[in-house]
Amino acid sequence: KNEVEQSPQNLTAQEGEFITINCSYSVGISALHWLQQHPGGGIVSLFMLSSGKKKHGRLIATINIQEKHSSLHITASHPRDSAVYICAVVPPSDKLIFGTGTRLQVFP
């Protein structure tokens, strides 16, 4: 079993829909990252969080350390949000463990 599991693996939405991507992990962590990988392959950091909730524009990330679970929400989705979203956790070793990603496609 992978230490970091994301769901769903693939997600299709219509423009304007509210989107939720989930990340569950089985190890103790000090922080969790959400990353976005564009169709061209580039990877950018969206959030790093260790507790609670963070918001940036239409993106919201939450984490529940006790339940070992994080969610990434996208409000009012847009076709430009189409990408692969990757969850990565920071275990005690400090070497990130990555999920396999959630591929999101948003259609007009």
Added chain:
Amino acid sequence: DAGITQSPRHKVTETGTPVTLRCHQTENHRYMYWYRQDPGHGLRLIHYSYGVKDTDKGEVSDGYSVSRSKTEDFLLTLESATSSQTSVYFCAVTSGAVYEQYFGPGTRLTVT
């Protein structure tokens, strides 16, 4: 943009040949990482560096070596490339694991 470049961006090479990939950063981050990305797997750590001449192995280090002789450059070498090393390689830099991670644009390597 953390000023990270990777070279080459694409490479096709034959089995058994040596290959060196370069990661260059301009913002003096202490930590540098090499990952590979393959279908069905998350990014997997090959090697990392926590300073000049300080490197260590990651989870998939077999067949790879690294060097960091300057803060800004982290080199990944495949001593004798194999088809199983066909992958997309990403370099990343950070000031620490709980800080923002900055990724290079990736190098697509094909070993025939």
